[in-house]
Amino acid sequence: MNELIQRSTDVNKQLSRYGVKFGIYKNNVFEERLFPFDTIPRILSAQEFAFLEKGLAQRVTALNLFLNDVYGKKQIISDAVIPEDFVYLSSGYLPQCEGLAPPKGISSHISGIDLVQSKNGDWYILEDNLRIPSGASYPLIARSLCRKCSPETFRKNRITDNRNYGQLLRSVMDYVNTGGLNVILTPGRFNAAYFEHSYLAEQSGAVLAESGDLYVENSQLFYRTNRGGERVGAIYRRISDEYLDPLCFLPDSLIGIPNLMTAYRAGTVAVLNAPGNGVADDKGIYYFVPKMIRYYLHEEPILRNAPTYLPFYEEDLRFVLDRLSSLVIKDVAEAGGYGVIFGRDLTKEALDTLKSAIVAEPRRFIAQEVIDFLDLPVMEDNQRVDRKADLRAFVLTGDSVTVWPSGLTRFSRDPESFVVNSSQGGGFKDTWVMSR
Template sequence: MKMLTQHTKLVNEWLERYGVKFGIYKNDKFIEQLFPFDAIPRIIEADKFALLEKGLIQRVCALNLFLKDIYSNRCILRDKIIPEEFVYSSKGFFAECCGITPPKGIYSHVAGIDLVEAKDGWYVLEDNLRIPSGASYPMIAREITRSISPETFEKNKVCENRNYASILSKMLEEVNCGGINVVMTPGRYNSAFFEHSYLAEKMGAVLAFPGDLQVQNGVVYYNKFNGGKQRVGAIYHRVSDEYIDPIAFQQDSVIGVPHLMEAYKKGNVALVNAPGNGIADDKGIYYFVPAMISYYLGEDPILKNAPTYLPFFKEDEKYVLENLEKLVIKDVSESGGYGVVFGSELSKEERNNLRNIIIDNPRRFIAQEVIDFLDLMVLEGEEAVPRKADLRAFVIHGKDVSVWKSGLTRFSRNPNSFVVNSSQGGGFKDTWIISQ
């Protein structure tokens, strides 16, 4: 490992040369920047990962059953496990998806579950079931570090992580409705465009831009450069649900495919992930996942939620308003580290303003206790320093449900911050799962 850490600068130079960047819009301008790599890996021993794996599979299975239920029989609402108005008021709930059963009954094909590790175990912070990104970064970092320091991996029993594309490809084939596999990207100026193109290349799938796809008689086709066309059987879409079909959803979308939902509804194409998954992404719905596990699976949750309060409930609202200074407040409609407020960092006036906003719109927020999660060591020049870090684990649901033996470990470069997102200036490191 010592040899590897000596090459941190070189690895980042290679990443920049390969265009491994992410884009953000700042002051109405699109800015691309490097996602800084740290060569000290996060190491998870085999026995610890086995428990984590079991908990992640349990959680994703319950969430998939929830999505199936919420767009069909809605038993969980009738049995009052989750309040009806809480679901129907969510921006992630799409009534247009009701009654549609995706191929093989799978809604959450690719889940990105964000966790932190504390002294007493792992805590889930968020469930990302729409278009979770980030797998490409540890993939290409491992590829580069293996080339630069092969002896590091000869001396350490690290599980292979370059198989992610083959896992994805296998899953797409299992749900494919007859035709080629496509990665659908909104285009060059999407923040995760590098990942779209990288995964398409590694999977041997077609990278399709707006206008490359069309629907004829309820069937999706890819328009080839030579004027011909190929039938599409599965689309790994990296376009937000509301923009994928201007006929069904956002009418002014120029990055969608007209009548795509018609083809999907007829069972002629698989959409990965299924449209409508945003209801399970809702930070408020996160509160109910332990209850879902019990309701659908009859099991106790293996992984813990962070202690969470919903101002939607009067008792929780009272607690939140009385304890703003020690809680983390999250806007349920935001992502990427945006809309996260630490009460301890607010002035008295700012807390009072936030208190009034919560009172006016309690459904908009959740509040969580601050988890003092473990630091990981990060290189700053020649010195190793502790920084807060999380883990995005990737769970793939095809014929079977599996957890990728790797993950995206993100860390804060600010010694006083708990926010690790790339859009907030964080970096990333490789995640080593040690084999038996």
């Protein structure tokens, strides 16, 4: 592995040649940044991965059942497991999706589940990403470049190959495909994850398309070719729900496909991931995921949530107000590492302001215990330093539920920061799952 670490500059040079970039908007200006790669991998033993695999598959299975239920019979609400406020006031809940039955009953085909490991080795779920989780392409391409730069490392270590992500994605698309092309819909090259869209299209053999390449006619989705329209059977869209169809959601969207939702409702095309999934990865709904697992699967959750309090409940509200300075507070409406507040960083006045905000709108916030993350070693100026890191695991649901034997390990470059998110300027690592 030392050889690989020495080749760090080479690997990063290769990554930038391949255009492995991350675009961010800062003060409304689009900036493309290289996503710094650290060659020291996160290593998961076969045994540890097997444990995570079981827990993640269980969680995603329950989340898929919840999505079908919430846009269908709503039994989990009528059985009072989840208060209806948390569903209908969630910004991810889309009434336009009521009564929709996704092909093969799958709503979350590609799920990105974020985990952290605490110092004592326990794993905790940090959040679920069921809309359009990005990031699989980074460890995927990093692995193949590392193999080129240091083949020796991969001969000596027994690492499970992760280069099958494209095939996994393809088999999920094929499974839900209603008869036609597999398409990946990108908003275009100015999107933060454009590299990923094009790379995944290449890896999965899907057609990379922008909205102008697609149209809906007679309740069917077509891809424009010089021989006329070709039917699309599955569309992995990398556009968020509100921009997906200007005739159903935001009318000003220029990157969506008019009437896509009617084709979807007619059952003529599979949309990955299903619109409306945001209701299940809402920070408020997160609290209820362990309850969902018990409710739908009659099993005990294998993986734990970080200890979470809902100010919505009177008892939790009092507790949160009492202990605010030691908790982390999250605004349920924000994503990408924004709206995360550590009580201990706040002044007396700021704490009071936050308290009154929580009292005024308790539904808007969740509070969590701060988890003491296990630090991972990172090379910085030829020195090993320890940094906070998390793990995004990718769970693919098609014919069966598969956890990709790898994942995106992100680390914070700021030693003081507990927020690990690529939108906040961190770096990434490969995640090795050992084969035994």
